[in-house]
Amino acid sequence: MTALLEVSDLRVQFATDDGVVRAVDGVSYSVHAGRTLGIVGESGSGKSVGALTVMGLTRAENTTVTGSVMFGGEDLLALPDARLRAIRGNEIAMIFQDPLSSLHPYYRVGDQLVEAVRTHRDATRPAARERAVELLDLVGIPDAHRRAREYPHEFSGGMRQRAMIAMALANDPKLLIADEPTTALDVTVQAQILDLLERLQRELGMAIVIITHDLGVVAEVADDIAVMYAGRIVERAPAATLFDAPRHPYTWGLLGSIPRMDANRGAPLAPIAGRPPSLISRPSGCAFHPRCPYVQDSHTRVDPLLEPVAGEPGHDVACLLDDSRRRALWAELDAVRGGAAA
């Protein structure tokens, strides 16, 4: 099966007064139709910049982008702006964290949807309006006819995110990139939106890339998960494998940092020491080494590659510890966490 989206060795650098920020530093992944890839990372891990670059939204004078992003037989990075605009919002759509600042406050929601439709299609105004109402209905906005005539400020947070999703779906995209789509929402609304994304994927068969800092969100919706740290993917695995048998100390740290609903609550959390590194001066060797509890001398010099884990198809990890040691360490950590097997 050929991938719908194939990102290879993507690098994004920003020249700033303080130095060159290497926001994305050699990232490769692929997404297949009907599948959901979750990209997890903390602030400054490069997860959003990577997605924006796929959409051609980081094209600026101070930015250097290398690598390739293959979509439908074309390298998106090499496309001229006009051609990219034809794909963006049409075959690839994106939704953002903050639905209020992504909607224009001055125009009615329906009119903004009409514009999204008419930018890419030769639709008459009434036909586009009909489509807009149909889209609002599809994303579960009650009384869509009336709501289409309202302004964004008349919508609640969850309704605005639904409207954004409706706009993204305007032209039946093959790929939806969702950048922290539920971060600004309350937990019950988040559940509604995640449910909506899953339903739409089932009905429309599109691929989804969901970018988030929340491991719970990817656990709910992603088929595959990539964990990013300092501009690179440090671990990638099918969702079940990532939670049952993670192999990277950073992934362990993330899992140990969150209070779990099924864990023993007397136990202290096991946070990761220190904080994420500056992307201007990446640590030498393994970028995680200053925070890694299992660091060895050589790790400060050798740069780990993302390599397959033996015997586990689809599971890759960039760590210099040897595999048997990693297995033993995880078994120990898992036991300490109260053996909270789900």
Add this chain to the structure above:
Amino acid sequence: MSATVSEPLLSVRDLVKHFPITEGVVRRKKVGAVRAVDGVSFDVMRGETLGIVGETGCGKSTTARLIARLLEPTSGEVRFKGEDVLALRGAALKPLRREVQMVFQDPYGSLNPRKTVGSIIAEPFAIHGLQTGDGARRRSVQELMEQVGLNPEHYNRFPHEFSGGQRQRIGVARAVALRPKLIIADEPVSALDVSIQAQILNLLRDLQRDLGLTMIFIAHDLSVVRHMCDRVAVMYLGTVVELGDNEPLYARPQHPYTGALLSAVPVVSAGRRGERQLLAGDVPSPADPPRACRFHTRCPKAQELCSREAPPLEDKETGTLAACHFPLGQPASGSASSSSST
């Protein structure tokens, strides 16, 4: 909780805060009120952590500000160590200010950018005229910095030189400087990355143990509240809908809203999908809350009675108090309804 013999450190009774909605520029006319907090009662025992959870607009932060006397309540009673807090005026408020301290959500907005960290943490001493003499004050501040995990040598640095997690440590140091009895932490980790969040949660737990603090911990994240709190109050539209010990509340929620909230929390492990119990629609406006039980418009178990009569917060004999006519009951017997499946 009825078994506790000692009198509560803090007791809140029928606390109400209505923010007026006015119209007109010259002659301001009151046309309504946002009922942010509408009859909230609870006790906080010495040494315990009471969690307040709820979604945006439920009144949890307003409640915190009322207790700390940062806002004046419309009516109700707040007793701290048996003394009526709301009767205090002017200089009589000073001891309360010393014994009740707040930690805020935004570590960027709650520190004065023009002051050094040393003077920010020393400010409580200055206000209360304690630790006079530069040497003594500086020593106390550096001890505090050490205690919250900051490098005491960074005494003369400014807030912008610190990361988000370190800034929150500064906020915590300032809050514990005067050895308060009660700390009110309002979403203290919501703005932080997961790995940093765990560091601050551990710090708060350690300080509470070491200093014998009583804490009110406000958060929207149910797994964080479960980890931190002995007892939990769940708020919805300005009222407490369920209140009880941590364990029974999470294991056997009685109020349908608590049940829905718990089932909406993403579980960080693979393989759990499609069991979310979704609430229909949005939270109604607190300016015009539903009559009787405020949750009846979204409640899966609502019956005619719920729109006629407000249910009192009463003991449901499962370990929690709940304000519901038709509580969820024991998980085994509640099979007719979809109670929390987490």
